Amino acid sequence: MSTPIQLDIPFFAAPSAQVLTGGKTSAEALRRAQEQGLAKVVNLCPHSEDLGFDEPALAAELGLAYENIPIAGGGDLTRENAQRLAQAVADAGGPVLVHCMSSNRVGALFALKAHWLDGKSIDDALAEGRAHGLKAMEAGVRQLLER
Template sequence: MNARPVMPIALALALSACAAAQDAPAASTHDEVTVQSPVLERFATPVDGIHSGGRISAEDLPALRAAGIRHVINLAPAAETPGFDEAGAVRAAGMRYDSLPIAGAGDLDREAVAAFDRLLQAADGPTLVHCASGNRVGALVALRAAWLLGANEEAAVEEGRRWGLRGLEGEVRGRLARERCVADAGDADSAARCDAAG
């Protein structure tokens, strides 16, 4: 029995596989693609490339980065997480970081909504937007949908819910109702009654 050497055949097969791999198109490395990861399962994905939800920790950052997150927008004031320098930790992990502190319902005004809109417009690749629970994220999204994008109240609230709106829904509806009242008012006295009505 005359056995042929196996090594040259195996080497030839390996080399042809390498040549085929070189000719194949490279895998996509676009920033818009995020990898499915257990760390992202606890966040909503209301639109492609943006995740929203609650608080993150230093331990989450390597997994978020590995999952493709490139930008973190934090809506919680730093005082809510004493002992955790989120800005420094996110940047050290190689991600962009922006902060828009929304302490509560009193900060849900047109200025905050406009600032939030600018942050979303400037989102740099796959982005995580968060606060403590996602509620403030959803509230800003709902107000943005109504005030800046022209959605009616129900559509705006529904969009906010997709991003995490829950406990602040009454506040959002109250602000939208007041805006509607002022818009319908014919004069300053009528507009003042909108404020008095709450």
């Protein structure tokens, strides 16, 4: 059995062996993750948020699949983006890192996916969101789920 991937990034969590979440990445963290078996990076930051390096180019150099689903704020927390996240994770072909700057948007989108696509109760969806990094956006996510 392989050792789970560990990353030195803010708010890192490993809700499962295949899904890793966290905040702002670094070039070095992605290199270490690729060495540990990471297959894909899903970045939820809009292009206006600077990571300090060219993440798509580095992912390509490292042979990692890469996808950007820009979530700038609450208006981007849509069923379409939850479906895009579900597909991105399903298509990863191995461990996937889903990140933004603080992991809050990551958790928000996973909570929406859990309720809207996976049929989980609101409370279970929010718990899943928290496991994936949901913090400050929880009240807004709850409102979306209760609609």
